[in-house]
Amino acid sequence: MAEAGFSATLIAPAKLNLSLTVLGKRRDGLHDLVSLVAFADLHDVLSVTLSDTTTDQLTLAGPFAGSLDRDNLVLKAISTFRNAIGPIPPLSITLEKKIPVAAGLGGGSADAAAILRLLARQYGLAAMDPSVQAIAAGLGADIPVCLDSRCRYMRGTGTTLDPEESGFAYHPALLVNPGIAVPTGSVFSALAAEQKIVTAASGRHSLANGIVDGRNDLETPAIAVAPEIGPVLSALSDLPGALGARLSGSGATCFALFDSDMELDKAAEQFRQIYPAYWIHAGTLRNWDKDSLFPKIPMC
Template sequence: MPAQVPAQAEVPAQVRVRVPAKVNVQLAVGAARPDGFHDLANVFLAVGLYDEITVTPADALRVTCAGPDAAQVPLDTTNLAARAALALAERHGIDPAVHIHIDKDIPVAGGMAGGSADGAGALLACDTLWGLGSSQDELLAICAELGSDVPFSLIGGAALGTGRGEHLTPLDVGGGFHWVFAVADGGLSTPTVFREFDRLTEGTDVPLPAADPALLAALRTGDPVALAATLGGSNGLQPAALSLRPSLADTLAAGTAAGALAALVSGSGPTTAFLAKDADTAAAVAEALTASGTCRTARVATAPAPGATVVS
């Protein structure tokens, strides 16, 4: 029988955590490994679109969700938020009896790590609710067990992810960047996109993934024009996403025509990302994308953003 939270711990009535989306400004993909994963050089940038995770004590573990496309979010133990609570409770021998509520604003299955964000947010929220006081390294270890993108959702900012993306090196960012995200109808499964990558690259010599020094330098200086110059071809999964969803090419073209400095598929897609030189240009690109009919909606956000943060 799992133990209860220690009686001396001060248990709050609820804990709310805000956690950001991400864009991969570089996603260099290596060949498939024997374990089925791919080595990556994954330059993460957290952006100011957020899910909020609220946990409260309950009789048993349950998950609810509200917000855009909430109906697509699984509410069972396949949800990364539920898995995070279970993993943390098992590690400490306590009962994972919490209600996890997800207020969803990150696109679902959109290549912006919304599910990973929920896992990281729930992990921090439960750790706080249960008064465990885990170190960041302890939480990151659990994050890595949950998924490749989950550790970055915890720390935010900017980082280079290697291995399958879970080994993080924080990166310096010298200023803010303005982004527009075009949300497509429907989602794309990340495993499906990786399988398409494997199909498209079968029989070819896939180079070892490495971070682009010019891209890292552009982040350090905070120069959007310099960053834009490095983004063409920076996403190794983009050809696979376009193969599965050819209509995304029209969205990329519409954003570029509207004045974006650069356009790319965000991660495994189908959300597309557009770098703008300033806030006014970002607003104009978002308006043009919405009017183009090539996407469902367009969202403006700045980067970098902080990682998972307790807000109440």
């Protein structure tokens, strides 16, 4: 690890589940699923330097900092990496939290993946190296797919990743959250209660079908837990130019995709007039390249 003068800025992009099929519950209590995942231009920012103390330090900032626990996945990722790979000096991290918390956007997973990318680089490892993926999988189901922030199908409990969808193009997207946190456990409990788990085989879908014609099996149980989601999905579906609307993960963030930036901008303005108090992000989905995830390179 670099010593005096070390600094790094890390980008942690938000994750969207463009589709999500729950295949069944395993004996260990987890669920097998298949999900097409993409990443937004919305992201958290982590600023990392060496700590002037003997322990890792985490400072929280940004519009959603107040919703976070200081003992979060970033610190757990550093500790786990030390135990699994090798020594890391104490770090000081400032996390600027721009991704809503408990929103189906994988913000905590993205932050943990970002710090793992940095630590892997210091040891000459690729972000998707099996040893780094193993650490990520042990920390959380969404972290492995967040390591390189590129569109792909994830399967099982999230640890089985298909090859990236290299043809994934720029997609204008409107993200909306009604300002409520939805616990994932509550949604899966509602799913089990409604017996909506499917047993269909997880065959590979075309990318276009996965985006436009896919489904999210957690949508109905999420609405049962947080009824505010239903009107948001209806309003998004009714926007001119919207290519349908869907819930991301277990929610409560919903999204609609559009063919053009012009249609997106008009739709965002119309939605703001309907729900002026809701959190809205009008942006794009993209495949992030490695250099974009490290806008400031670590320096010795």
